[in-house]
Amino acid sequence: MRNNQMVAMILAGGRGTRLYELTDKVAKPAVYFGGKYRIIDFPLSNCANSGVQTVGVLTQYESIFLNSYVAQDSRWGLDTRDGGVYVLPPREKSGGFSIYRGTADAITQNIDFLDQKEPDHVLILSGDHIYKMDYSKMLKQHEDNNADATIAVLEVPLKEASRFGIMNTDENDRIIEFEEKPQQPKSNLASMGIYIFSWKRLKQYLLADEKKEDSEHDFGKDIIPAYLKANRSLYAYRFKGYWKDVGTIDSLWEGNMDLIDPKSGLDIFDPSWRIYSEDITYPAHTITDTAKISNSMVNQGCLIEGEIKRSVLFHDVVVAKGASVVDSVLLPGTRVEAGAKLKKVIVGEGVVISARKKVGTDGEVTLVSKDI
């Protein structure tokens, strides 16, 4: 991709209250995922691998950790001369502080940033989706179509379509209608919340939208309908592959389990599309004589003396003798003491599970966020 052909803007503002204590200290995109990663590693690595060099991260709530995490842009190779990851919180303006009032407003408030970068196109991404996607292919389709906007869509089962924003398209995949959670869906093309806009045009619409008093300043609710109303050329880009919104405890757990399920379609071993993350200084993990391990993913720095089954272990986890960890996700620094039994549990960072404690059930996922 040519320099500044496309700049990505990641909407990372969500407080993520449905992730409960996991977002007590970090914003949702910084939540741990997959034994080694944080959720935002996925869009950032996708950018790096797609040749997008400049990324803005729009944060709102308690962003100190997210800030310092993404600011180390060399983790994704995004520390090139002209590129970089820029944290963009709401700023003090002449009229006092403002906050981002909606997804579109977050971009509007950063028009000066984008104008400074002078991109041809802007890629809008969400900070809490797990997927691997080559945005350069989407851009190619966008340019080939000479489109004003291109929206990535996923084919979902028609019966589930009413949970999504649905794109109704013509035979060339030009979008003729957008329906938010339609009761009677006319198509199965669900919006993934991934947009490419030609920047000059988008800027016009953002500035117009900013003045509308009844607008929610949202891409799905305001900007896309405005484009459609003006008969702008919007196209759907059909994405095939794994995609998951991990915004709830259940879906976060499912996403982790998908990593150890060869049939899930989520392959993080593909050397041609690495997911980059923080580089941790722990030695390789050790499995002792007393351990038993199967169907699991284990990161460096762990010491496994107990039984691990269908689980994902982040770095620096210790599972002592006689302990058993099944269908669980153990975040960094977890200590599972001797004889403890975990079943379908997510254990928070640094939490200690005392000896012989039994936690979790076959049913709902249990979140353990403090020592027990």
Place this chain on the structure above:
Amino acid sequence: MRNNQMVAMILAGGRGTRLYELTDKVAKPAVYFGGKYRIIDFPLSNCANSGVQTVGVLTQYESIFLNSYVAQDSRWGLDTRDGGVYVLPPREKSGGFSIYRGTADAITQNIDFLDQKEPDHVLILSGDHIYKMDYSKMLKQHEDNNADATIAVLEVPLKEASRFGIMNTDENDRIIEFEEKPQQPKSNLASMGIYIFSWKRLKQYLLADEKKEDSEHDFGKDIIPAYLKANRSLYAYRFKGYWKDVGTIDSLWEGNMDLIDPKSGLDIFDPSWRIYSEDITYPAHTITDTAKISNSMVNQGCLIEGEIKRSVLFHDVVVAKGASVVDSVLLPGTRVEAGAKLKKVIVGEGVVISARKKVGTDGEVTLVSKDI
């Protein structure tokens, strides 16, 4: 310096209204200085050269450009594994947005950041001073004294001392009294606004100060007096060398002129203490047949066809035939057309001075911030 032995916090919040249009779009620390640099390059390079690896930059006003400037921490080699430059704007808290109410409050609001880094000491710096200083020497004195705080001081002429915060010390340079702008100064040791605090102790004082209703939450007005009152061990660190606050148009102009004055004491050619800055892709500058140049500093990318005398030229400046530039500072992209005459002028970024225009006088510095 050991990892996290000391973290630096640069107070870069000032709007810098006394720099007029130069701070229209950028915060004061991002203002251009010295043909190639921005003011904040000086404290950041001092950190890099002193072995300080982690730097927080506390910004308040319109920080978009400053953010993206300092976020590229590889410019100062501060992109090490455990280090980095972190932009720390005021954040949304449970109780809504807050702003930094004073220099001390800016640190108080970032206690979580500092606790995460676990430094032994915190170095407090200002973002708008031009000087070269080895903070590791100051730290060594701080540790040798087993001090609670160490304040860098400059010996100023006694008659000017009433313009500064003055430290009265005993024979071991232990501070016994601090007077803000005293009418009858008892010493000539002026505070440079550079402090080293042992972090654990400082945190106690910050938390106590936060609750005081009558506090201005300022290091000079509140924290230092509180330390003195409690008989904490505060020492002065005597700095010798060039130091200048460039917070006004006049002092900014003077600072630039000091660079071309061999007697000023400001030497940026010393290879053992480089000042690092943004890396610009312009070729070396060209001086043509018709040019005449003396006592000046010229950056890459310039084309000089006219006369340059006692001036500082940033990159990409063009001075056409017959034009004359005297005692002036030309920011990047300035165009001085044929026959124009500049005298004691600061010309803003990208400004065009039309042919045969005469600007400036022998007296006050003239700031030209739009095309004339």
Place this chain on the structure above:
Amino acid sequence: MSEILGIINFESNAVEVSGLSDYRGIPSLSFMGRYRIIDFVLSNMSNSAISNIHIHVRGNSRSISEHVGTGRHFNINSKRGSLHVFSNESEMKASAYHTDISSMSQNLEFLSDADEQYVLIAPSYFVYSFDYNDLLAEHLKSNADISMLYKSTDNANEVCIGCDTLSYEKDGCNPDLRRVVSIGVNRGKHKNRSISLECYLMRKSLLLELLKEAREISPFYWLKDIIREKVDELAINGVALRHPVRCINSLESYYTTHMNLIDQSKSKAFFREDWPIFTRTSDSPPTLYNSTARVKNSTISNGSMIMGTVENSIIGRNVVIEEGAVVRNSIILTRAHIASGIELDRAIVDKRAKVFNAKNICAAADDIIYIGRSETV
């Protein structure tokens, strides 16, 4: 992502900038004060969004390795992209064996592992600014096996001596193919020649075949030899470069190119606003001129202190020209120091040299004087 793997090739033994190239390879040569020659081909690749680059060098690789680093200051993503510097010092002595074919063959693993479908091979000693995607577009349109860049010149009797020339014909069936029918050598006898820039684009699989075949024929074969031989068998498409080119293959061409490009109206085609030429910064302050400086028609790099007279010259980084020194028609490289009372004319002063005593160093009109690296004269 780019479909092209970039290979920066080293030059043959025929390319030599006497004196200067005793101390470093051609790619490391200083260029126009602040650059190195390799910056052009590397920036061309980076600006063309090529991010996987193999650099083959002759001799010691340290200076090139440090210069290119991880590639980030050449705007290359260091995670997705990669830069490898391959050297083969041990075979330097028996240099006839140290061909580009042998260097690539010894690092086949890296070539085979690359995901890219196409390879672009170019040496660093031709200097130009060009988007290699335009070459790829021409290549795809022409349906050729190999596309190669050439430059039509009308002073081939003066420049590019020893370089390959090519002749081409329109292809009868394929109007988009400018078919190369023979490759020769420019002996300097003619003014008008099409000079090969030794820049080849082909499928990676074809390169692998050519490497294999060349090794079977002779250990002394270069890539250009096997391509010359294949001129009838393969469809080779000649693509004309419209931008200006300079060929740095001798001390004379090094000198005249520099003198020529002091003129910004000529140099701007090489330093285009939309096509940055990257290099490694030295974090030098701007140039300082004092009250005794007298400078005309010169290009001066950062970090230098100019207190003497400089005319029609190129001054590198961190050079000191003392008061009373006179430098004319010369090239002064990084960290050289010219003392008071010295007069230089038509001289090339290498890195870190100190000219303190030799009062007058003035070459005859068609000669150039070279003062060696770190020498004190």
Place this chain on the structure above:
Amino acid sequence: MSEILGIINFESNAVEVSGLSDYRGIPSLSFMGRYRIIDFVLSNMSNSAISNIHIHVRGNSRSISEHVGTGRHFNINSKRGSLHVFSNESEMKASAYHTDISSMSQNLEFLSDADEQYVLIAPSYFVYSFDYNDLLAEHLKSNADISMLYKSTDNANEVCIGCDTLSYEKDGCNPDLRRVVSIGVNRGKHKNRSISLECYLMRKSLLLELLKEAREISPFYWLKDIIREKVDELAINGVALRHPVRCINSLESYYTTHMNLIDQSKSKAFFREDWPIFTRTSDSPPTLYNSTARVKNSTISNGSMIMGTVENSIIGRNVVIEEGAVVRNSIILTRAHIASGIELDRAIVDKRAKVFNAKNICAAADDIIYIGRSETV
């Protein structure tokens, strides 16, 4: 800033890890799955706040250059600090001439230019975690000319064979000086020996003198030779290292060290929480175990897929152990692939090797089998 310039020295020809060191120098050897041996000395220097580091290597420098990069992932400020990798491939063939003295002498400019007052010289083949500032403190206290680290061992008949040993005496006048009175060689005849770690601290000026003197005596002299000779003339202070040390100077020591450090109670002294050992990340995902995995007493690196049986072994990055494969008492390096039905015992499988056909590769009790880099067996 540190007053110490770090020099990572290369090992003499006596140090050889048969098989493995055919493909790379000792510093590049894989260690405990995810590290390279050089990571220890380099992390020791970085953690000791040494930021100007010269790395001298034998043979090709590409892999070390790429591994250390700009130093930023070893926590070194790339603007203030600097990392140089010096190699001297051309003299590899006549290796007796390729001594550390000759390598340092050929790069004297870099040594002379350095601002630091002291130099610390250490090879990479001794593995330990240690703060070199403690050595500097001992050095300053002792007022010695040279301070050198040693390790007291009670199994010198088994380890560190061929390494230097030293004898020391209390100095009569200076209680802080443990004066080295002779330097010998460990022939493995005795259990209790003080083994020199070839880690020397001295003023830079003294090193420059020693280099000069050594070259005058013989082109075959190593630094340790000239120091041995100076033992009476100079005050050499022996400083005991209290932390555990491993010496990797043979295939056997390489193997036994690995087997030994699977036990976390032993390895934790090398991987201390307050003393990180840095390396270059490969961005590999965590290890994946499937339903047929059966693993006991092993250390397993990221990026690997374990579907077979692994016992008492070290598995490197991105290794595949297929279902039905059995790996016992072995070291499997990066990107190796062990196919179904294969049984390995006491084997070292080098990088990218594919074990597909040879059914049983089981060494006798006191032997080790080595399978070469990229080989398919």
